[in-house]
Amino acid sequence: MALLEIRNLSVSFETTAGRFFAVQGLDVSVDEGEVLAVVGESGSGKSVAMLAVMGLLPDTATVSADAMRFEGRDLLGMTPRQRRALSGRDMAMIFQEPVASLNPCFTVGFQIVETLKRHTKLSGSARRARALELLTAVGIPEPERRYASYPHQMSGGQCQRAMIAIAMACSPKLLIADEPTTALDVTIQKQILDLLLNLQTESGMALVLITHDMGVVAETADRVIVQYQGRKMEEADALTLFEAPRHPYTRALLSALPENAVGGRLPTVAVGDWGVRT
């Protein structure tokens, strides 16, 4: 049984120009211990689907699916309370802007302890010990000192590490990372990706990586879903996707990479429905 199973997911928003479908008819399944990359350009709905899984969409969104199950439990049928208990403990998510994702008013340590307080029965001192352990695990130097630091006192990379520490606090079974390295420098990006993969290997959790960067996909993913305008274009294991992409959209996207054309002009991706029918 898959850890996360979504069948025929649609997410729509009401706008003045009528109903807008951000995601349409999407099937996703994530197995334990797997790294799944969801790739797409802006407007492809790659984040929206995962936000729907986490229950983080605004009230204006309408979510419908034939099935949305986590460990066999129906997410759509849950009460909001059950849903909240699940997210943060068994499912966690990190975002693109690490500095903005942390609350600037509280210390990093406090924010980790907060999560532990919500989801575990650890005592105060045990929580502190666990928080320090997490800070060490995500590679923050001088965890004792950083425990009492405020987000603005740390660099973007360190903030993202702290976010990962919060996400990992309750050893989730599924971690969703939404463009976790887009705001970071390449050398820091490499460190954060390595950290995520190491944590994933050690804990055996499933990792869903949402990204627009084909290079990141190639360096991390086991399996890849390519999305365009709310639809799934292609799903394949990482090797197949890069070696022999089946869908024309994927092929067009890969050929538009600058590294695939030294000198000369880049082939451009034509706008098309790519099999999308709305």
Place this chain on the structure above:
Amino acid sequence: MSAPMSPPVLETRAVTRDYETGGFPRPRKTIRALKGVDLQVRRGRTLAVVGESGCGKSTLARIITLIDAPSSGEVLIDGQPVDLRAGLSREMRRKVRIVFQNPYGSLNPRQKIGDVLEEPLLLSTSLSAPERREKALAMLARVGLKPEHANRYPHMFSGGQRQRVAIARALMVNPDLLVLDEPVSALDLSVQAQILNLLQDLQEEFGLTYVFISHDLSVVRHVADEVMVMRLGEVVEYRSRDEIFAAPEHPYTRTLFAATPKIDLERIRARLAAKASRARGA
């Protein structure tokens, strides 16, 4: 394209830039954002400046675009030294233009696209209004937009279209040097390819010289003739593209290259195999 003896379009000599921070009640501190940068770009060539945040590449961009004056050192445009403090001639101003990274911030939200394009002409030429409009429409067409777009406001355009407008504005007065500050970083992959192609077409057509500032090595490799790698305000490596990509010398350049994600089938194969064997072992 250029006579061998003509001076480089852009040259900087030992350019530094200091910023003062702190002040009352803490003691003042001087931070040196640029620590002596020498560079030369010949006509029709592209120099890529690569580095991570805080390396001083944006400070350098402002200095070579003649927005800020260097704290010490010299900037020469077409072999002529520029002294910002003494004021800038119209002719000098015309020669250098900039395109910014963020196409949402670089266009005045209250200015119609047509007016955006006409502003440089209004300010540095004595053309009549119909002549200005005609030139603006021609440039609009040249960057792949339609004449009716001239009457629209920036918020009605996509990111890629706005970047086209920003490029068109930069080219209105036939500059020699275009400083491109991360021009495609905020764009989607497919749009990025279009803008890069447009930039290459324009370079050939107008004999433009580019200083292309970027953090993305794959883009740099695609567009650059020379590459300058910067770190903490210093130039760590400055060579031709082919040399630097074939054999990066400086350890920092190598770190940068190694950290850039690559699509390498062998590596994917090895990674997946390692994972499969771990799964079997477990």
Place this chain on the structure above:
Amino acid sequence: MTESAASPPPVSPLLENWRYFARSRGAVLGLTIFLAMVLMALLAPLIAPHEPNLQYRDALLTPPAWTEKGRATFLLGTDAVGRDILSRILHGARYSLGIGLVVVSIALTSGVVIGLAAGYVGGKLDALIMRLMDILLAFPSLLLALVLVAILGPGLFNAMLAIAVVLQPHFARLTRAAVLAEKNREYVVAARVAGAGHLRLMFRTILPNCLGPLIVQATLSFSHAILDAAALGFLGMGAQPPTPEWGAMLAEAREFITSAWWVVTMPGLAILITVISINLIGDGLRDTLDPKLKRS
């Protein structure tokens, strides 16, 4: 992804803003009332049943027409010297709205120029100007206006000037804050590179992008000006009798508060309705011009 495909139909920003504005019922109601007021003020000589200063000696303190002792020709009654209150209110609207317009124009223009200079130039000039503004703001506004009128001498024009001085720092601060936020944006740098001079940068490039909050402040100040002018009139420092300015009318009616309620109530209601309508417009404009409240 050829980008030309999805360009939305061109809607002028004005029309777009009107659509957002029209969505707020309160704002539209406010605008309707305000326009009615303006119309009334403009047509006052034509629609007023009597001369505003004509005293009907036989009809002192006549109550409104719908009461027992009322007379049909004096719809809202008469005051202590027998002047028709309705006619005075209609003519008074010209004064009150005029006061609002003049005061806001003076305060807005001077405040914008001062704030623009402070924000754009920065440094010592900024510090100097803003401390001056802080000092002005530290006084209770009416007290400061009173002091100024006392120095300049009572009268409607001096009162307007005083109120403008009192309201001006709000505009200066608002402009400065907006200028600080805008002046380092890339489009300003781009205009600089294009060769724009300081004045062009200040007034053509930066200022139009700071107008949103200023328009809101201007409408709210409009009602402030009317109220302050009425207050000064009430204290005898504004419009002088027999000018039918609403505040002055209130002041003259002071002693009849207990005996002839309509003399006080009618001008008071006129002030209340005008101020409410303008505030409704101001709130609507704030919502309209705040991009954060707009859906993308």
